[in-house]
Amino acid sequence: MRFVAANLLRAKRRTFLTVFSIAISLFLFCTLRTVLTSFEASLRASDASRLVVRHGASLVFPLPLSYRERLKQVSGVTGVTYGNWFGGYYQDPKNHFAQFAMDTRTFLDLFPECVLPPAEAEAFRAERTACIVGRSLARKYGWKIGDQVPIIGTIFPGEWMFTLRGVYEGRSKDVDENTLFFHWDYLNESLPEVRRSQVGVYWLRIARADLAAAVSDRVDALFENSPQPTKTETEKAFQAGFISMIGNIQLLLAIIGSAIVFAIMLVTINTMMMAARERTTEIAVLKTLGFGDGLILRLVGAEALVLSLLGGILGCGLAAVVFHESDFTAGGFFPNFRVLPGTVVQGLLLASLMGILSGIVPSFQAARLRIAAALRKVA
Amino acid sequence: MGNENGFLVALRDVHKVYHRDRIEIPVLQGINLEVREGEFLALMGPSGSGKSTLLNLIAGIDSPTKGEVHVAGESLGTLRPKRLAAWRARHIGFIFQLYNLIPVLTAYQNVELPLLLTRLSGKERKRRVHFALELVGLRVRASHSPRALSGGEEQRVAIARAIVADPTLLVADEPTGDLDAKNAAEILTLLQRLNAELKKTVIMVTHDPHAAARAHLTLHLDKGVLQP
């Protein structure tokens, strides 16, 4: 087994390059998988008994505030809250994360997955310029309760100053902890007369998840003939639709990514086969010394496997560390962008597969090698 | 040892035919050869006469088209590949023209290789490797890599590797073919000592009449048959 190690160390540069290319392909693999798992996690986090009501034509058109009372009347609806996407950033346009102006009276009630100590919730409601943020956002920027948090608005221009009154935690790991919520009333009052009383999105709580379709139809029918028709769907469908706006890019990414992973895999396999071919004489010598075919098979195979696993550990480890440290959220798009253990396991399995694939041909060739003929080639 | 009529090596009507593009190339045509234990035999003959082929048959790394090869109590044609490999490890020490040391391993590790196939303890392996290196006069070079050794030294390490597992038979294919006269003479003296002092049977292929002169007996291979 020392022989395996010695062989790997022999061509240090080639070993390094091979390990490195496997590492890169697995890093890519983990990244792509994580894009998918994060997306799935945010779908999972969305509540099936919550409906989203938006303008029938597009998300960018607002709905009147007056819809609130009428929505409450719809049978099957047990709660209504509303809010606007704020679309600002903190200090630098790079620092953008999700901010929502929410109706503070009802919002926490409809979003039980955001867990906030009662005292902090009370303080948040009581103060017009107060805001609350998710735990990881607070950690990222080092905010503490009582801090002033200035946000530069893009949809609603100007600098908006908020006072941090609470830090919420997600009820489960899938819940986004990278959002800032503040008072819808504060936003509304600060706007010029013409832009007031306009709501981006209403959220409805319904009695049972299986009422979703019926309630959605009822709501949309209600506003069908008004100047602002609605489109109502479950939060899950809403999220999915939102993300499918870049869905095609995602697909493209997946295709390109898989192609790269595949190409690197082939290159790696080829490299290992070449490495084995160069050693034909050595293998013939070992066999002359009495090393059996089975032992030779295991030696050459083990080498490929060690190489691939090394690359795999490096690549997956790198992905896990990078995405853990960087708090990468793609601008609030993937609120919980972290590499799941399952992804790492899949990556390592893929690496083993590469090892087996790249080891299988050379190791069987080595085992089957006919000594006399192999020795002739150089003699 | 259960040898074939007291001979360590006995070949009976051995033929070897190679095929190249459907053309048959008869290389060995009815070889009969008997070698006693403790013998030092030199094989000579023109290039392409089949000396290496014959040696490979005796060492069990190639098989005849026809005929029987008995070496060290076994009829090689009847052994399965796995048994044959184990048999080689036990009975054959092979010395190549081009030394064929494993470049990534040190001299010590190269010599140790055949012992890795045995059940010897680490301590016993170490003792034997040192003994073999001592015998070829290269104990001080144990930690050097083959690249750091001269051709003559490399061949001596290769000889240490060939004898470390205490084989019955040493086979050498032009062991001095790539060396200058001085180094060649040293290697031949070493082979003579192994034969005389350790009672190793040696079969050596060579082109060099000086080398053949060191053997007890020289046989000539020409046109597929052996002649004295």
Ligand SMILES: Nc1ncnc2c1ncn2[C@@H]1O[C@H](COP(=O)(O)OP(=O)(O)OP(=O)(O)O)[C@@H](O)[C@H]1O
């Ligand atoms: N695997 C093979 N396939 C086809 N022909 C072969 C093969 N091995 C050997 N030969 C042929 O058999 C003949 C004898 O080869 P061999 O290597 O035994 O000769 P040799 O006496 O050792 O020659 P040299 O002195 O050059 O080493 C040569 O003509 C060679 O071309």
Ligand SMILES: [Mg+2]
């Ligand atoms: Mg030859």
